[in-house]
Amino acid sequence: MSQRLLGQRALVTGGSSGIGLAIAQAFHREGAHVIVADQAPPPGDLPFAPLDVSDWTSVQKTVHACGTIDILVNCAGIMHVGKLHEVDPHDFDRVQSVNARGVFLCCRAAIDGMLAAGRGNIINLASVASLIAVERRLAYCVSKGAVLALTRAIAVDYAAQGIRANAICPGTVDTPMIRGYVEHYFSHDVPGTIAALHARQPVGRMGRAEEVASLAVYLASDESTFLTGAAIPIDGGWTAK
């Protein structure tokens, strides 16, 4: 099997669960040296570094300990369910702090090494919520809109320095995040909520983390060298409606 990321050094935040874990495993299969950075270690034996993306000291320590990073995948994220009148301002801050500022901090810590190396590849997990309003996800939509804006700004500012930045915009993907927030916010009707989460994709099902990981491998590889500043939906047709 060809190894499309042979010898590349990749840091995957949020790599201990769900989409991040699938990306870390796929990168490893493609020959990359992968470091998972998360609050708890991943299953299996991938190298792990503890990280809180919302803490600048923690981010600097972990990113600098990794040495020069060829590929940075920002996958750490949290969900919040609520319309504007249901959002406590502290919860709003917490969601922005992890989902938006956390991506900024990790990019900020990695960019100096990428500039020195004259190359770098940043892949940010945005969401369909970066592109359209998803009902009752106000704080999450705001945070993912910011991730997309950040991705585009980085792509434009550093294209001439050999650094690419792209955003993956998944629809609903069946991960522990989804199962967790359904239990937390929709405990009165878990089966009905899961059925609705499948149904909002025109293909009639949620995505699988491995399907998102395939796109991340493509973005990380030299097959996608003309792609930067893109927001790529991978959503079973949701945003085509």
Ligand SMILES: NC(=O)c1ccc[n+]([C@@H]2O[C@H](COP(=O)([O-])OP(=O)(O)OC[C@H]3O[C@@H](n4cnc5c(N)ncnc54)[C@H](O)[C@@H]3O)[C@@H](O)[C@H]2O)c1
């Ligand atoms: N699952 C979906 O339907 C979906 C859709 C669109 C976008 N996304 C995005 O994809 C990413 C991964 O989502 P997932 O569904 O795999 O979630 P998940 O909950 O399965 O995994 C998220 C990981 O991020 C880690 N994390 C959370 N806060 C952190 C922090 N402060 N510092 C470091 N790590 C932290 C968690 O420990 C966890 O391992 C998120 O950014 C999410 O918003 C998910």
